[in-house]
Amino acid sequence: MRAPDTFQTDRLTLRPVTRADAADVFAYAGQAAPTRFMPFVRHRELAESLAFAVRCEEARVSGAAFPWAIVERATGAFTGVIELRLSPPKADFGYILNEAAWGRGFASEAASAIVAWAIAQPQINRVWATCHPDNAASAAVLKKAGLGYEATLANWEARPQLGEAAGPSCVYALTKPAQQPGFA
Numbered sequence: 053m054r055a056p057d058t059f060q061t062d063r064l065t066l067r068p069v070t071r072a073d074a075a076d077v078f079a080y081a082g083q084a085a086p087t088r089f090m091p092f093v094r095h096r097e098l099a100e101s102l103a104f105a106v107r108c109e110e111a112r113v114s115g116a117a118f119p120w121a122i123v124e125r126a127t128g129a130f131t132g133v134i135e136l137r138l139s140p141p142k143a144d145f146g147y148i149l150n151e152a153a154w155g156r157g158f159a160s161e162a163a164s165a166i167v168a169w170a171i172a173q174p175q176i177n178r179v180w181a182t183c184h185p186d187n188a189a190s191a192a193v194l195k196k197a198g199l200g201y202e203a204t205l206a207n208w209e210a211r212p213q214l215g216e217a218a219g220p221s222c223v224y225a226l227t228k229p230a231q232q233p234g235f236a
């Protein structure tokens with residue numbers, strides 16, 4: 053199962069992340085504010101962002117994940133990355149934006165597009181994502197994309213910038229009506 057290479061929304065184009073995006077990735081992945089709640093160690097060198105971008109290319113080829121650059125249509129500005137992972141019957145996603153792009157509804161617009169696509173797929177019954185309990189902006193994005201709070205999971209994720217080896221995460225999900233057990 054594969055996701056589309058591109059999406060167009062009112063203000064954004066989502067297109068595959070490539071190694072040519074390394075400097076734009078470093079512009080957020082090397083900064084404290086965007087990486088505060090993230091599970092990866094903040095990048096110290098451009099080479100780390102290049103390695104991430106190369107992994108994005110490889111993940112799209114293998115189908116392990118579908119990472120898109122979030123590009124503002126009006127300016128062509130690279131504002132961040134959103135990634136969908138398809139694992140039927142479920143799919144999950146994550147996102148991170150450059151701080152300069154925060155507060156304009158871009159994350160909600162990008163998330164809404166991929167959530168709408170994913171839940172429309174017959175093979176996908178659940179679209180889910182997690183965020184740190186203190187990440188109010190991310191929780192707002194998930195709700196605006198149509199997901200609802202389900203639970204808070206203890207010991208779910210490492211967050212190096214918070215010094216958490218196994219920190220808590222809130223699970224949000226959008227699900228189709230529960231299926232009957234067994235196969236048709």
Ligand SMILES: CC(C)(COP(=O)(O)OP(=O)(O)OC[C@H]1O[C@@H](n2cnc3c(N)ncnc32)[C@H](O)[C@@H]1OP(=O)(O)O)[C@@H](O)C(=O)NCCC(=O)NCCS
Pocket residue numbers: 085086087088089090146147148149150153154155156157158159160161182183184187188189190192193196
């Ligand atoms: C979370 C993040 C992606 C949000 O991006 P964004 O484009 O600024 O989000 P939006 O503009 O779509 O805002 C969505 C909602 O969050 C609200 N919001 C933003 N910051 C907030 C805050 N600190 N507290 C509460 N709500 C907040 C906005 O008001 C908006 O709701 P509204 O439209 O009803 O006013 C961005 O802050 C980010 O990249 N953070 C770092 C990475 C990260 O935490 N990723 C998620 C990991 S789970």
